[in-house]
Amino acid sequence: MSTETKVVKAPKKRSQWREIVKNYPEILERLRFLVNDSPSFTASQFAQILNEEFKEQLASSNAKISPQHLRNVLMPTERQFTEVNGKITVGDLTEPEKNILLLLKKSPQTVSGLAEHLKIPKEDIFPVIDGLRLRGYDVVVEQGVEQSRVVLRREPAEGELIILPPITKRSIKFLVLSDLCLGLKSQQSDLLATAYEIGKEEEVFFAMIAGNLVAGKPPPKKEKDYFLTTAEEQIGYAVSMIPKAPFKTYFINGPRELTFKDKDDGKNVGEVIASLRSDLAYCGDLKTTFDIGNKGYKVVLIHGGNATAYTKSHPLQGVEESFQEAVNYAYEHSAPFQLVLLGGINSYIYLPRRLPIASGKFNDFDSVALPSLCRATGSEKARKKRDASPVLGCVIATLEFDRDGNLAQIVFDVRDLTAYHKNDDFLRDLEFVPRLGEEEKSVLEFLKNKPRRRGEISRFLKKFDSYVDELIERLRQYGYQIEFEVAGNAFRLMRNFKKAAQPLDIKKFYVKSVKVAAIADTHLGHENERPDLLAKTYEISEAEKVDFISHSGDVFEGEDAYPGQVRELIFHGADNQRNHGLEVWPKSKIPTIFVRATSHELAFLKKCGHDIVDTFVKMAPLHGLYNLQYLGDHKGIVEKNGIKIELVHPKSGIPYGVTYKLQKRIEHLVEIAAPSDAKIMLCGHLHVAATMIYKGMVAFLVPCLEDQTGYLSEKDLIPYLGMWIFEVFCDGLNNITRLVSKYIPFEPKAKERIIKL
Numbered sequence: 001m002s003t004e005t006k007v008v009k010a011p012k013k014r015s016q017w018r019e020i021v022k023n024y025p026e027i028l029e030r031l032r033f034l035v036n037d038s039p040s041f042t043a044s045q046f047a048q049i050l051n052e053e054f055k056e057q058l059a060s061s062n063a064k065i066s067p068q069h070l071r072n073v074l075m076p077t078e079r080q081f082t083e084v085n086g087k088i089t090v091g092d093l094t095e096p097e098k099n100i101l102l103l104l105k106k107s108p109q110t111v112s113g114l115a116e117h118l119k120i121p122k123e124d125i126f127p128v129i130d131g132l133r134l135r136g137y138d139v140v141v142e143q144g145v146e147q148s149r150v151v152l153r154r155e156p157a158e159g160e161l162i163i164l165p166p167i168t169k170r171s172i173k174f175l176v177l178s179d180l181c182l183g184l185k186s187q188q189s190d191l192l193a194t195a196y197e198i199g200k201e202e203e204v205f206f207a208m209i210a211g212n213l214v215a216g217k218p219p220p221k222k223e224k225d226y227f228l229t230t231a232e233e234q235i236g237y238a239v240s241m242i243p244k245a246p247f248k249t250y251f252i253n254g255p256r257e258l259t260f261k262d263k264d265d266g267k268n269v270g271e272v273i274a275s276l277r278s279d280l281a282y283c284g285d286l287k288t289t290f291d292i293g294n295k296g297y298k299v300v301l302i303h304g305g306n307a308t309a310y311t312k313s314h315p316l317q318g319v320e321e322s323f324q325e326a327v328n329y330a331y332e333h334s335a336p337f338q339l340v341l342l343g344g345i346n347s348y349i350y351l352p353r354r355l356p357i358a359s360g361k362f363n364d365f366d367s368v369a370l371p372s373l374c375r376a377t378g379s380e381k382a383r384k385k386r387d388a389s390p391v392l393g394c395v396i397a398t399l400e401f402d403r404d405g406n407l408a409q410i411v412f413d414v415r416d417l418t419a420y421h422k423n424d425d426f427l428r429d430l431e432f433v434p435r436l437g438e439e440e441k442s443v444l445e446f447l448k449n450k451p452r453r454r455g456e457i458s459r460f461l462k463k464f465d466s467y468v469d470e471l472i473e474r475l476r477q478y479g480y481q482i483e484f485e486v487a488g489n490a491f492r493l494m495r496n497f498k499k500a501a502q503p504l505d506i507k508k509f510y511v512k513s514v515k516v517a518a519i520a521d522t523h524l525g526h527e528n529e530r531p532d533l534l535a536k537t538y539e540i541s542e543a544e545k546v547d548f549i550s551h552s553g554d555v556f557e558g559e560d561a562y563p564g565q566v567r568e569l570i571f572h573g574a575d576n577q578r579n580h581g582l583e584v585w586p587k588s589k590i591p592t593i594f595v596r597a598t599s600h601e602l603a604f605l606k607k608c609g610h611d612i613v614d615t616f617v618k619m620a621p622l623h624g625l626y627n628l629q630y631l632g633d634h635k636g637i638v639e640k641n642g643i644k645i646e647l648v649h650p651k652s653g654i655p656y657g658v659t660y661k662l663q664k665r666i667e668h669l670v671e672i673a674a675p676s677d678a679k680i681m682l683c684g685h686l687h688v689a690a691t692m693i694y695k696g697m698v699a700f701l702v703p704c705l706e707d708q709t710g711y712l713s714e715k716d717l718i719p720y721l722g723m724w725i726f727e728v729f730c731d732g733l734n735n736i737t738r739l740v741s742k743y744i745p746f747e748p749k750a751k752e753r754i755i756k757l
Contacts, residue, residue, distance in 0.1 A: 016063055016069070017065070017069035017072070017073075017161075018161070019061070019063070020058070020061070020063050020065065020069075021161060023057075023061060024054065024057050024058075026054075027050060027054055027057075027065075028161065030050065030053065030054075031046060031050060031070070031073070031163060032134040032135075032163055034046055034049060034050075035074070035134060035163050035165060035166070036130060036134060036166050036403070037403050039165040039166055042067075043067040043068075043070040043071045043074055043075075044067040046067075046070050046074070047065045047066060047067045047069070047070055050065050051064060051065050073161050073162060073163050074163055074165075076136075076156075076160070076162045079157075080156065080157055080160045080162055081138065081154040081155065081156060081157060081160075081162075082154070082155060082156070082157040082158075083154065084104075084105055084152050084153070084154065084155055092135070093131070093132070093135065094128075094131060096118055096120070096128045096131075097128055097131045097132050097135075099117070099118060100114055100118070100125075100128055100129070100132065100150075101132060101137065101152070103117065104139065104150060104151070104152035105152060108142075108149045108150060108151045108152075109149065109150050110148065110149055110150070110246070111125050111141070111148055111150060112246050112247070114150060121205070122205045122206075122247075123172045123205055123293075125150075126141075126167070129141070129150065129167065130166035130167065133163075133164040133165070133166060133167065134163055134164065134166065135156075135162075135163075136155070136156035136160065136161070136162030136163065136164060137152060137154075137155050137156065137164075138152070138153040138154040138155065138164060139151070139152050139153070140153060140167070141167065148203060170400060170401045170402070170403070171398050171399060171400045171401065172205055172292055172293060172398070172399045172401075173202060173203070173204045173205060173396060173397070173398045173399075174204050174205055174206050174207060174208060174292075174396070174397055175195065175196070175198070175199035175202075175204045175206075175207040175208070175247075175394060175395075175396055176207070176208045176209075176210065176301075176341055176368075176370060176394065176395040176396070176397055177192070177195055177207065177208070177209045177210070177370070177373060177394050177395075178209065178210040178211065178212065178254075178303070178343030178344065178370040178371070178372055178373070179210075179211070179212040179254070179343055179344065179346065179370075179372035179373060179374050180192055180209065180212060180213050180214070180238075180242075180372075180373050180374065181212055181214070181215050181256065181372075181373075181374035182213060182214050182215060182228075182234060182237055182238045182241055182242075183214050183215030183216075183226055183227065183228035183229075183233065183234040183237060183238075184215040184225055184226060184227075184374055184377060184426075185225055185226065185227050185377070185378075185424065185426055186225070186374050186375035186376065186377050186378075186425075187215070187373070187374050187375075187425055187426055188373050188374060188375065188392060188417075188421050188422065188425050189241050189425055189426070189498065189501035190420075190422060190425060190501050190502055190503065190504060191373050191392055191393075191417045191420065191421065191425075191504070192241070192242070192243065192373050192501060193243050193501035193502060193503040194417060194420075194503040194504045194506065195373065195393070195394040195415070195417070196243035196245050196503070197243075197503040197506060198394065198396070198415055198506060199245060199247065199394075199396070200245060200246065201506065202396055202413070204247055204396060205247060206247050206248050206249070206250060207245070207247060207248070207249040207250070208249070208250050208251065208290075208301050208341065209249060209250070209251035209252070210251075210252065210254070210301050210302065210303050210341055210342065210343025210344070210370055211251070211252050211253060211254020211255070211256075211257070211286065211303035211343050211344070212254035212255065212256045212257070212303065212343065212344070212372075212374075213238050213242070213251060213254070213256075213257065213269070213270070213273065214234035214235070214237075214238050214256060214257060214269055215228065215234060215256060216234075216255070216256030216257060216258075216259040216260065217229075217231075217259035217260055221379075222377070222379050224378065224379075225377040225378055225379055227426050227497065231260040231266070231267050231269060234269070235267075235269055235272050235273055235276075238273055239273055239276045239277055240499070241500075241501055242277070242280065243501070243503075244277075244279060245279065247279075248279050248280075248281060249279060249280050249281070250281045250283050250288075250290070250301075251270065251280065251281070251282065251283065252270065252282075252283050252284055252285060252286060252287065252288050252301060252302075252303065253268070253269060253270040253282070253284070253285040253286065254286065254303040254343065254344070255286075255303065255305050255344075257269040257270055257285075258285060258286075261285075268282075270282035270284075270285070283301075286302065286303050286305075287300065287301070287302040287303070288300075288301050288302075289301075289337075292399055293399060293401055293405060293407065295405050295406065295407075296335065297335075297338045297339075297399065297407050298334070298335055298336065298337045298338055298339075299337070299338065299339045299340075299341065300323070300337050300339070300340045300341065301341050301343075302319060302340065302341070302342050302343070303342070303343040303344045304316075304319060304342050304343065304344035304345060304369075305344055309657075310657075310660075310663075311655075311656075311657025311658075311659055311660045311663065312345060312347045312349055312369065312659050312663060312692060312694065313349050313351065313369070313657055313658045313659040313660075313690065313692070314656075314657050315342070315344075315345055315369070316340075316342055316345065316349055316351060316367050316368075316369045317351070317656075317657070317658065319340060319342055319367070320340065320351065320365075320367050323337060323340065323363070323365075324363040325363070326363075336361075336362040336363070336364075336365065337365045338357070338365050338366065338399075338407060338410070339365060339366045339367075339368070339397070339399075339410060340365060340366070340367040340368070341368050341370060341395075341397075342367065342368065342369050342370060343370050343372075345369035345370065346371065346372040346390035346391065347369055347371065347390065347391045347692065347693065347694060348368075348369065348370070348371045348391050348393070348395070348414050348416070348692060348693040348739075349368065349369040349659060349690070349691070349692045350366070350367075350368050350369075350412055350690065350691045350692070350741065350743070351366070351367045351368075351658060351689075351690050352366050352689050352690070352720075352722075352743035352745065353365055353366050353743075353745060354718070354720055354745060355745055355747060355748075356745050356746070356747055357406075357407050357408065357409070358406075366410055366743075368395065368397075368412065370395060371390070371391040371392055371393040371394065371395070371414070371416070371693070372390050372391070372392060373392055373393075373394070374390070374392075375390065375392070375421055376389070376390060389694075389695055390418075391416060391418055391693050391694070392416070392417045392418040392420075392421055393414060393415045393416045393417045393418065394414075394415050394417075395412060395413070395414050395415075396412075396413040396414075396415070397410065397411070397412055397413075398410070398411040398412075398413070409742060409744075410742070411740065411741070411742045412739075412740070412741055412742070413738070413739075413740045414693065414738065414739045414740075414741075415509075415737065415738055416693055416735070416736055416737055416738065416739070417504075417737070418696065418735075419696075419731070419733065419735040419737070420504055423449050424448075424449065424495070425498070426497060426498055427495040427496070427497065427498060428495050428496050428497070428498050428499075429498075429502075430444055430445070430448055430495070432444070433478050433479065435478060436478065439461065439471070440471065440474065440475060440478075442460075442461075443457060443460075443461070443471060443472075443475070444475065444480065444493065446460055447482070447491060447492070447493035448493060451485060451488055451490035451491060451492040452490055452491055453488075453489055453490045453491075454468055454469075454489075454490075454491070456490075457491070472491060480493065481493070481494040482494070508731060508732065509729065509731050509737040509738065510729040510730075510731070510737060510738060511729075511730060511731050511732045512641050512642050512643060512729070512730050513641065513643070513727055513728060513729040513730070513738075514547050514640045514641050514643045514645070514727070514728055515544070515545070515546045515547050515725075515726070515727040516546055516547060516548060516549070516550055516645065516682075516724075516725075516726055516727075516728075517537065517540065517541040517544065517546045517548075517549045517550070517590075517723060517724070517725055518549075518550045518552070518682050518700055518702045518723060518724040518725075518726070519534075519537050519549065519550070519551055519552075519702065519705060519723045520551060520552035520553060520554065520649070520682075520684030520685070520702040520703070520704060520705075521552075521553070521554040521684055521685065521687055521702075521703075521704035521705065521706060522534055522551070522554065522555055522556075522704075522705045522706065523554055523556065523557045523600065523704070523705075523706040524555060524556050524557060524571075524577060524580055524581045524584065525556050525557035525558075525569055525570060525571040525572075525576070525577035525580060525581075526557040526568055526569060526570065526706060526709065527568050527569070527570050528568070528706050528707035528708065528709050528749075529557070529570075529705075529706055530705050530706060530707060530721070530746075530749075531584040533705045533721065533746050534584065534585070534586065534705055535584075535586050536746070537549070537705070537723045538586035538588050538590070539586075540723065540725065540744060541588070541590055541725075542588065542590065544725050546590060546725065547590075547591075547640050547641070548590060548591040548592065548593055548638070548640060549588075549590055549591070549592040549593070550592075550593050550638070550645070550647050550682050550702075551592060551593065551594045551595070551647075551684075552595060552647050552648065552649055552682050552683060552684030552685070552702045553594075553595045553596055553597040553598070553601070553634060553647075553648075553649025553684040553685060554597040554599075554600050554601065554649065554684060554685065554704075555581065555594060555596075555597075555601065555612075555613055555616065556574075556577045556578070556581060556600065556601050556612055556613070556616075557569060557571075557577065557600055558577075558597070558599070558600030558601045558602070558603045558604060558612070559572070559573075559600075559603045559604065559607075560603045560607075561599050561600045561603060562711050564710070564711070565711070568709060568710060574604040574608075574610050574612045574615075577612065578612050578615055578616050578619070581616055582616065582619060582620065582623045582625065583623075585620070585623075585625055585628075587624055587625060587626075588627070589626075589627060590627065591627040591628075591629060592627060592628050592629070593629050593630075593631060593638045593647065594613050594617060594628065594629070594630045594631065594647075595613075595630075595631050595633065595634055595635055595636050595647045595648065595649055595684075596611065596613045596614075596630075596632075596633060596634050596649065597634060597649045597684070597685065598634045598649055598650065598651045598685070599651065599685075601613060602634075613630055614630055614632070616628075617629065617630040631647060634648065634649045634650075635647060635648040635649065637678050642730075643679075643680070643728060643730055644677065644678035644679070644680070645678055645680040645681075645682060646678040646680065646681045646682065647682050647684075648665075648681060648682070648683050648684070649683075649684045649685050650665070650683065650685055651685070653686075654686050654687075654688060654717065658688060658690045658701070659690060659692050659694075659699075659701075661683070661686070661701075662681070662683065662690070662692055662694070662699040662701065663692075663694060665681065665683070665699070666681070666694050666695055666697050666699055667695070669681075669697070670695050670696070670697070679696060679697045679698065679730075679734070679736055680697070680698045680699075680700075680728055680736070681697065681698070681699040681700065682700050682702050683699065683700065683701050683702060684702050684704075686701055687703060687704040687706075687712070687717070687719035687720060688701045688703065688719075688720050689701055689702070689703040689720040689722055689724070689743055689745075691724070691726075691739075691741060693736070693739065696735065696736065697736070698728060698736055698739055700724055700726070702723075702724060703719070703720035703721060703722040703723065703724075703745075704719050704720065704721060705721060705723075705746075706719065706721075707719070707721070707748050707749050708748065719748075720745065721745065721746040721747070721748055722743055722744055722745040722746050723743075723744050723746075724741060724742075724743055724744075725741070725742050725744065726739060726740065726741035726742070727739075727740045727741075
């Protein structure tokens with residue numbers, strides 16, 4: 001009798017990691033938190049943190065978390081996943097996570113669709129996606145042609161413990177426009193369509209319009225500036241011409257809309273427009289406030305009423321001052337503003353906050369004047385108004401947050417579309433029928449912009465008047481409506497109103513670019529110098545991968561710049577200050593370009609012919625400092641990637657209007673400039689931070705890296721400590737078409753003494 005031996009397999013021994021998680025589920029939750037907070041950490045770092053934090057619990061079980069345990073969790077293999085199936089096996093998930101997972105199991109979804117389904121803002125979708133990834137669901141956001149799709153690629157197999165790194169966009173990006181003035185002959189509907197196309201490409205969460213969507217009621221004697229004059233016409237036109245987009249647009253009524261509302265039988269133009277378009281939302285008249293981010297950071301949208309002071313920043317500064325008070329209100333407890341966006345200035349100006357956001361100063365915020373999307377009217381040009389040279393374009397603002405939802409940085413991306421405006425944008429583009437010859441096409445182009453007399457056309461063609469009459473008659477037979485105006489004794493080509501706007505090809509705007517870190521006024525040798533901040537600027541520049549660092553003068557404190565300066569020096573004489581600079585200057589592979597100042601460092605040159613910046617740069621390699629270059633004067637031009645940038649250190653003091661000096665210098669340069677000259681200016685000396693786009697140029701006031709001196713304190717002048725990081729893009733015609741900038745402020749050292757009684 002044979003006996004059959006059965007081999008009984010011993011049950012698989014549960015891994016130590018599974019036992020740890022079973023006994024202490026809080027360890028898994030803590031790991032998820034750590035991965036979400038510090039996704040760049042390694043498995044070894046996470047293991048070290050967990051072993052330290054849960055030392056007592058692990059010791060009681062005689063267990064220890066190894067990096068290999070966590071690698072299986074953080075870097076799973078394909079075998080740990082299963083394909084997406086119809087089973088609803090959701091685990092310990094929140095309600096939003098469950099709802100999104102159910103939708104994604106059926107099919108990919110758009111971010112907008114998920115937000116609409118859950119009835120939450122689009123920016124709140126990404127933390128929910130992160131929650132699913134931290135529980136092992138491989139959810140990704142794929143870039144689509146029109147908009148992004150959220151896709152569930154894989155899900156964890158039953159019993160598998162997987163944690164995937166977060167993909168949260170810790171930023172909120174939105175498009176800002178102003179002064180569309182639809183109904184004016186000088187409107188720019190194609191640029192409006194282009195701005196929305198840019199918004200789609202950048203995947204903004206929403207758009208804002210700071211008023212003046214329509215042209216408003218024509219004032220007396222200005223009817224010729226309008227092609228639509230009634231509220232009904234302008235409302236219908238705005239509803240049809242404002243592009244439809246995958247994001248919502250919030251807007252306020254500006255002064256032009258209120259010209260209809262203020263009448264006894266008038267209409268609220270904004271309300272009517274919003275009632276006819278579900279993707280447009282009316283938010284009041286002249287001013288509104290938005291709460292953005294999980295912690296509700298306040299952004300103010302306001303229209304300034306088309307103020308026309310010479311100094312462009314004057315209205316923006318006035319708005320700033322109206323919001324700044326040292327009052328602790330008893331009944332109103334609103335959070336401070338973080339950003340003010342002002343329409344009606346028709347220029348781009350950025351006046352940054354003075355201190356870091358983390359300092360929490362109530363009256364310290366960023367302010368931006370917005371470009372418009374309407375050219376100056378004929379009446380404005382005839383009266384030589386100061387806003388007759390507007391900047392056309394849009395702004396994309398990005399609010400960046402830290403892991404806890406605190407605002408960390410604001411980045412502004414300005415698109416300057418001025419060079420691409422069209423005369424008579426409100427009219428349909430000229431179309432040529434197939435039978436036209438080159439001569440006939442040239443005459444149509446000649447008639448396109450304004451009526452022409454018979455003699456003008458005759459001289460243009462170099463033909464007799466009788467030939468002109470024959471040619472005009474042929475064009476009429478081809479279907480072109482050409483009328484003869486008896487009063488003006490001229491031929492006018494009649495064109496119909498445009499019914500649809502056409503966005504421009506965005507790609508041609510960005511042919512070349514350069515990225516720069518801009519600093520100035522380090523004043524080495526003064527007792528209030530900040531070499532620690534100088535080192536920080538180089539760290540930031542390395543992280544930002546800039547092409548070069550610019551220094552706009554006053555590298556050293558110099559001597560005899562003002563009475564009493566000698567008592568504030570910690571290094572006397574050119575040699576001592578230069579040697580001190582060679583000791584503290586950061587080592588970097590990034591090129592640094594210098595100019596000399598017009599006061600502090602100039603003293604050495606005037607007294608003994610010693611150019612301290614020149615000798616500093618020449619001796620730098622002996623101290624391991626390479627890539628330092630000197631432009632040889634108080635101003636000079638550096639060229640990178642075909643883009644020229646001027647560094648300048650002017651004289652004189654600080655005017656009230658922050659941009660006054662920039663405007664005066666730009667006007668001077670534009671008058672004498674050649675097309676190939678520098679269109680970017682970095683101006684030191686004033687210890688103030690600001691930037692503007694004006695007449696086709698970009699200009700920066702570059703802040704300092706020196707704490708407030710006694711000299712400035714006596715004048716009640718508080719310096720800006722900080723640096724600019726910016727990237728400029730140009731088209732093939734050398735026009736500046738895009739400026740991406742961030743201002744990085746630094747904290748000054750506390751000085752004032754307080755005596756408590």
